[in-house]
Amino acid sequence: MIRAHGLTKRYGPRPTKTAVDGLDFEVRPGAVTGFLGPNGAGKSTTMRMLLGLDAPTAGHATIGGRSYATHPAPLHEVGALLEARSVHPGRSAFHHLTALALTHGIPRSRVEEVLELAGVREVAARRVKGFSLGMGQRLGIAAALLGDPGTLILDEPVNGLDPEGVLWIRTLLKSLAAQGRTVLVSSHLMSEMALTAEHLVIIGRGRLLADTTVQEFVRASGAAAVKVVTPEPTALADHLAAPGVHITSDTPGTLDIHGTDAEHIGxxxxxxxxxxxxxxPHSRSLEQAFMDLTRDSVEYQATTPLTGAAA
Structure with a gap:
């Protein structure tokens, strides 16, 4: 289990920048937990503090009941992927994993096993500097799995993967959680998180915004809409009018109805x-719910280009 209590990180001289602000959350075993937030929300900083790479200004974090730095054999306890390119470019994939394995007495057979599992066995003798982004990600995941850890902390693991790779990592993470492991994974791909995660921890501007299941988060974010196509939209809207029922129409003969269900409409x-x-019926998506929740926490706002503007 991962626990964060009052986790806070401030940078710089006065005035300081608060990257993480009093985070309290738990990541329990047996389910994939999605760690979400806009750019600049503090996700990477939080993950670095969980792994002892950054010292918190206040608060503390534990993995398996103790801080990461106090684990006598951390690769056997925690597998992490924060930056897939943090590998000596002149080493081969095999030698990179072997060097890591030697620090913990992990046998060569396990190195070969994770190379096979991650789909990089055929390029194991190649130097890492020639790897694509996707192959680098696979190698990073292989390194995270090397010690057969009970906890996985992965930052954007699907970045650079092709569709087959995305399906592979989704299946892998769900199977690891099903084995009773603790899995924390960050991603900007809401559609992928909707398919992979069961629980969510969402932060914005360093503060906790939500700690709940995917289903409950989407359900609580707002009522689903029902699309209705009818030759008598005005009459139907009049009969459905009631407190809490909201009806809009963007196309003649089509109604989008919030606040009641398809059975009542029918x-x-x-x-x-x-x-x-x-x-x-149209249920809200995780992406819609996430955008609504984090709208005021986005650090950089883009504007929509003007139609017909010169290139």
């Missing part, structure tokens, strides 16, 4: 002999 239409050509 029954109302039938009771008043209003034909329906389409009645489709």
């Amino acid at each position: 029954r109302t239409a039938a009771a008043h002999a209003i034909p329906l050509y389409e009645l489709t």
